[in-house]
Structures are given as structure tokens and as C-alpha cells.
Amino acid sequence: MSPPASIEMIADILRKGGLAALPTETVYGLGANALDPVAVARIFAAKERPFFDPLIVHLADLDWLPRVVKSFPPIAKTLAERFWPGPMTLVLPKSEVVPDLVTSGMPTVGIRIPDHELTRQVLRLANVPVAAPSANLFGRLSPTTAEHVREQLGDRIDALLDGGPCRVGVESSILRVEGDRVTLLRPGGIPVEEIEIAVGAPVHHELTTGDKPAAPGMLDSHYAPRTPLTVGNQIPPAAPWPRSGLLTFEAPHDSHGYAMVEVLSPKGDLVTAAAQFFQALHRLDAAGLDGIFAIAFPDRGLGRALNDRLKRAAFRKAETPN
Structure with missing residues (x-):
């Protein structure tokens, strides 16, 4: 190109x-x-x-x-x-x-x-x-x-x-x-x-859909990195994988054990966090990690849109038993 x-x-x-x-x-x-x-x-x-x-x-x-x-x-x-x-x-x-x-x-x-x-x-x-x-x-x-x-x-x-x-x-x-x-x-x-x-x-x-979405971005799985992503409300006491990445809104008190940490807004500003969100996920995805742990955002303002992206990025279909 x-x-x-x-x-x-x-x-x-x-x-x-x-x-x-x-x-x-x-x-x-x-x-x-x-x-x-x-x-x-x-x-x-x-x-x-x-x-x-x-x-x-x-x-x-x-x-x-x-x-x-x-x-x-x-x-x-x-x-x-x-x-x-x-x-x-x-x-x-x-x-x-x-x-x-x-x-x-x-x-x-x-x-x-x-x-x-x-x-x-x-x-x-x-x-x-x-x-x-x-x-x-x-x-x-x-x-x-x-x-x-x-x-x-x-x-x-x-x-x-x-x-x-x-x-x-x-x-x-x-x-x-x-x-x-x-x-x-x-x-x-x-x-x-x-x-x-x-x-x-x-x-x-109307944020969920069936087989035919009414708008883009409504599918259960979307916006996903290749590296498995898990969402939680607080940092686990120990890194979940041998090489773990951490995506967090504000600066964490303790992130020892994580191979890579992305802080979206040290001052806790959702506008700044949104502007950095996908760039940070791209960097984490390119780092050869075993998994990414993301901390959920405050459920207000742009935090709602960011939580929606995290939920869809982390979605994994249940495996069908043989």
C-alpha cells in the first residue's frame, strides 16, 4: 500500500x-x-x-x-x-x-x-x-x-x-x-x-443483540486483542499468569509481578483514559504476554463506554462438550 x-x-x-x-x-x-x-x-x-x-x-x-x-x-x-x-x-x-x-x-x-x-x-x-x-x-x-x-x-x-x-x-x-x-x-x-x-x-x-445486530459493535465478542483478557474490579494479590499485563484507569498502589503495566490516566480523568484506551491495549497485545488483566472503569460518563469495550473484548464463547 x-x-x-x-x-x-x-x-x-x-x-x-x-x-x-x-x-x-x-x-x-x-x-x-x-x-x-x-x-x-x-x-x-x-x-x-x-x-x-x-x-x-x-x-x-x-x-x-x-x-x-x-x-x-x-x-x-x-x-x-x-x-x-x-x-x-x-x-x-x-x-x-x-x-x-x-x-x-x-x-x-x-x-x-x-x-x-x-x-x-x-x-x-x-x-x-x-x-x-x-x-x-x-x-x-x-x-x-x-x-x-x-x-x-x-x-x-x-x-x-x-x-x-x-x-x-x-x-x-x-x-x-x-x-x-x-x-x-x-x-x-x-x-x-x-x-x-x-x-x-x-x-x-438496547445494548445486546441476537444474530443480527441493529448497529455496529453490538456483538458479544468485539474489540478483542489476541491475548486473552480478563476484567475485574481490583488488582489480584498475585499476577494471574507467568507473564501478566495490567490495564488500569488510575495508578495502582501495587503492581508487582506484572510484566507490563499500562496506566490510562494517573490523574483519574476518563477523557484522557478513553483517548489512550486502544493504544494501550495494542501495546499490551504486542508484548508477548500470557494474559491481560483489566480493571473496570467507574460506571459513569465515558467509563460506561470503556466498560462496554472491555466486556466485549473479554467475551469468550463457552466450549461445547463433545
């Missing part, structure tokens, strides 16, 4: 049906023209992603909405005016021009306006909505640097736009809007407390 040197070249690749990894404030996305079914199919092939998992469509500005959605309820407008550009995805009735492949056959589509000026420039120049799930292999750790993308996708894609480390560091909050009802499908970069303030009402929750 030879990354082009300009946003103009990236935009041209997208217009012509190619794949390009793009920086956003959340994680790097693997983008293709959302209105081109063949280009969208290339996303699924590059990521080894199952077709039942829908994609999020990225727009440059609010005036692009009629191109991809049938309706935009008042409460969706309220949310958009408050949080866009930013780490919020709205699930709304889709326009007929959006291929069913993008939405896994569902009548709704997830849309957002990213808060990264380089990518919004690409979108404007390409002049096409861009479907862009995270730029990683399916189910693996999300990429928050260009190097993470290179490590996982390499020559599977046509181009990579390096926009530096992602500022937010966790995926967008996904909200389904139906009339005046707002349902959280995936916690993410906007704390649910802020969403409830914006809409003036409690937000409903």
Missing part, C-alpha cells in the same frame, strides 16, 4: 470505488463510497467482516442528510445541532439510494458527521457519502493511529490518510431515533448523561 500524498488523491480513490483509511476523532475508519455496492463489498472483504453487521455512513455536512435518509425527526435535529460534528451516530430511516449491503438489509441507516477536518475535506472533495467502519480486521482492537491500520490491513486497502492519533479514542455513541424516542444501541464518545440533558428525557437502552 502506497499512501497518496494529498486529500485530493484520497477523494479521487473514493470516487472511483477504492478503499481508503481515514482519521476521525473516534478511531480510524475504512472508507468506501456508500452508494456503490461493489465498493462497499470491498470493505467487508478487506475486514473479513460478516455481511449481517451494518456500516455507518459518514457525511461532510448537515445539508447532505436528504441524500441518505428519508426523514429527520425534530429530536434528531436537536441531537445533531448539539453533537455534530462529533462522536454520535444517529440511526434513521434510509433513502432508497443507500444499498441494502450498507444496512445489512435493514430499513434504517446509521449516519454521522465526523469531527476531523482532514476527513471532512476528503468527503467534500469526493462529494459522496462514505461508509466507514473501523479500519481493522473484524472483531479485533480498534485502530487509533495510522500504524494500527498498517499492522492489521496492510496491502488490503488502496490508501491511508495519516491524521495523527485519534482525539476521542473510542467509537461513536449510536442512537436510534423513532419519533420522540431515543434508544442507545452502543455507548461511545458522548456520555449518556449529556445525551439525556440534550433531549430532556431518559434515553432507552
Whole structure:
């Protein structure tokens, strides 16, 4: 893969049906023209992603909405005016021009306006909505640097736009809007407390799924390192494995016996922890450890989104007896 040197070249690749990894404030996305079914199919092939998992469509500005959605309820407008550009995805009735492949056959589509000026420039120049799930292999750790993308996708894609480390560091909050009802499908970069303030009402929750998820990131196993990961509320008195890694929110009182320790925020700041989260897991995963022990986050603000990622990263299917 030879990354082009300009946003103009990236935009041209997208217009012509190619794949390009793009920086956003959340994680790097693997983008293709959302209105081109063949280009969208290339996303699924590059990521080894199952077709039942829908994609999020990225727009440059609010005036692009009629191109991809049938309706935009008042409460969706309220949310958009408050949080866009930013780490919020709205699930709304889709326009007929959006291929069913993008939405896994569902009548709704997830849309957002990213808060990264380089990518919004690409979108404007390409002049096409861009479907862009995270730029990683399916189910693996999300990429928050260009190097993470290179490590996982390499020559599977046509181009990579390096926009530096992602500022937010966790995926967008996904909200389904139906009339005046707002349902959280995936916690993410906007704390649910802020969403409830914006809409003036409690937000409903639908964070589990069956065989066909309503939004990305809802499968039981997701965001996973190759190294086995276990989650707990406090550091075990002895390291659980011969070579153990520790992922912790604040500086631990005692971490003796651990081969590697990642402290996400010595000052206990959840925003800082979120920005460092996937980078720390990538480092732990590359260290040749026998296992990673992660300390759960406070169940508030961005801590809820981080706990959701830990739960899915640690999920292991029960073995079926022979």
C-alpha cells in the first residue's frame, strides 16, 4: 500500500470505488463510497467482516442528510445541532439510494458527521457519502493511529490518510431515533448523561443483540486483542499468569509481578483514559504476554463506554462438550 500524498488523491480513490483509511476523532475508519455496492463489498472483504453487521455512513455536512435518509425527526435535529460534528451516530430511516449491503438489509441507516477536518475535506472533495467502519480486521482492537491500520490491513486497502492519533479514542455513541424516542444501541464518545440533558428525557437502552445486530459493535465478542483478557474490579494479590499485563484507569498502589503495566490516566480523568484506551491495549497485545488483566472503569460518563469495550473484548464463547 502506497499512501497518496494529498486529500485530493484520497477523494479521487473514493470516487472511483477504492478503499481508503481515514482519521476521525473516534478511531480510524475504512472508507468506501456508500452508494456503490461493489465498493462497499470491498470493505467487508478487506475486514473479513460478516455481511449481517451494518456500516455507518459518514457525511461532510448537515445539508447532505436528504441524500441518505428519508426523514429527520425534530429530536434528531436537536441531537445533531448539539453533537455534530462529533462522536454520535444517529440511526434513521434510509433513502432508497443507500444499498441494502450498507444496512445489512435493514430499513434504517446509521449516519454521522465526523469531527476531523482532514476527513471532512476528503468527503467534500469526493462529494459522496462514505461508509466507514473501523479500519481493522473484524472483531479485533480498534485502530487509533495510522500504524494500527498498517499492522492489521496492510496491502488490503488502496490508501491511508495519516491524521495523527485519534482525539476521542473510542467509537461513536449510536442512537436510534423513532419519533420522540431515543434508544442507545452502543455507548461511545458522548456520555449518556449529556445525551439525556440534550433531549430532556431518559434515553432507552438496547445494548445486546441476537444474530443480527441493529448497529455496529453490538456483538458479544468485539474489540478483542489476541491475548486473552480478563476484567475485574481490583488488582489480584498475585499476577494471574507467568507473564501478566495490567490495564488500569488510575495508578495502582501495587503492581508487582506484572510484566507490563499500562496506566490510562494517573490523574483519574476518563477523557484522557478513553483517548489512550486502544493504544494501550495494542501495546499490551504486542508484548508477548500470557494474559491481560483489566480493571473496570467507574460506571459513569465515558467509563460506561470503556466498560462496554472491555466486556466485549473479554467475551469468550463457552466450549461445547463433545
